[in-house]
Amino acid sequence: MRFIGRSGDGGPEVLQVEHGPVPRPRPGEVLIRVQALGLNAPDLMQRRGLYPPPADASPILGLEVAGEVVAVGQALEGASAGPAVGDKVCALVNGGGYAEYCVAPVRQCLPWPDGFDAVQAAALPENYFTVWINLFRIGNLQAGQSALVHGGSSGIGTTAIQLAHARGATIYATAGTDEKCALCRSLGAAEAINYRQQDFAERIKALTGGRGVDVILDMIGASYFQRNLDSLADDGRLVTIAVLGGDKVDGLKLSQLMRRRLTLTGSTLRPRSAAFKGEVADALREQVWPLLSGGAIRPLIHAVLPFTDAARAHTLMESGSHSGKIMLTL
Structure with a gap:
């Protein structure tokens, strides 16, 4: 698969397209074929070498994605049913979002709100988890x-x-x-x-x-x-x-x-446990997703760029000229 790697720590110019194996979902995870992903401030910090990922997370940048579930890991004992193969989900991930495929904990996945496309859905997880x-x-x-x-x-x-x-x-x-x-x-x-x-x-x-x-x-x-x-x-x-x-x-x-x-x-979000993030996802599904599906609130998207233009997207975000989200599509 293609992913956005780094030639080292530094400015947007260190970002480059690389190739690597498709990740395999572990128990309690799903594999998502990524269609869109959102940029976030921690991505810029990690690119500079100032925000290392958790030890068990992918070193690839990216904290939120939307796409189609293509594989499901073994169910955890006592866990309720999660997304199935073919479901369209958006997910808060611990890393690895700047890639064609990304694994996500089952409990951190949410369905696309009614009427949303991949770009709109991918603009939700990091912001809505953080604000909630x-x-x-x-x-x-x-x-x-x-x-x-x-x-x-x-x-x-x-x-x-x-x-x-x-x-x-x-x-x-x-x-x-x-x-x-x-x-x-x-x-x-x-x-x-x-x-x-x-x-x-x-x-x-x-x-x-x-x-x-x-x-x-x-x-x-x-x-x-x-x-x-x-x-x-x-x-x-x-x-x-x-x-x-x-x-x-x-x-x-x-x-x-x-x-x-x-x-x-x-608070910081990324180091929190999957159980905590799952509780937040449950609250969002119950109290916020109906507002999104009903059109009462919407993600504000400033720009949508191709996945291969990650460096340009980072430059745009660092300029401070944007309002709302900057998104990448595959």
Whole structure:
């Protein structure tokens, strides 16, 4: 099979088409003939040598795919029936997505929502797993509450805005251009703040009458830390999922957390167990997939490129000019 390998750690130019054996599904896995796959920030980090895969995962890049099941591994004892040969699925995988064939744990597979094609289905797993875990499970965002999402025009951001809005929360977002802010509003954000022109903490205070928001989904980290705290309501939750602006915070006053009962937390997805990811998949199937099938929410796709143009796709993603997902097709 063909897959996208690397000549070494570095920029997009290290990506190249290579050939290797088709993987075989282990017990509790299926083999998917990949028709489309999505790019994600961890792919860029792994390409640079900054995000090694788990020991039992494929070293090939790629965390989400969609395609057809072509083989099924031995069923695990006590496991419920999973996808069958011929089923069309999308899957959150632990690696190996940039390839013509990819193995996926059975419990991390989900059916294509009604009316979806391979590209749309492949745009779902990484973003929806991440948003569900962090905004709703860890952040405990409820209908009637409010949230601030940084990077509102990203794949994560556009997913969070739509899903929070559909579930009855008030959502605010930050983005880097007026055009991206307009996009966030069109997806359901009550307001979007151009962080290059306005201090988002001051704007959030004004928008909420000085109260702040209940939850912040943050992918920036240290450089936003104090302003994030200033933007939270009492009993608010700051959930960090990336540290693009640094991971070391100086001058934290613990008394501020105590006095205002703030919660600081975060997570990474890839190292979590298949059992945990399976629980998340079950929740998505029950509570989110009907919204997708009914057209209430949709993945926002910026560009679709051929599989062999992986380097160009990485260059586009690193430029920051995109809104939503960048996809590759086979």
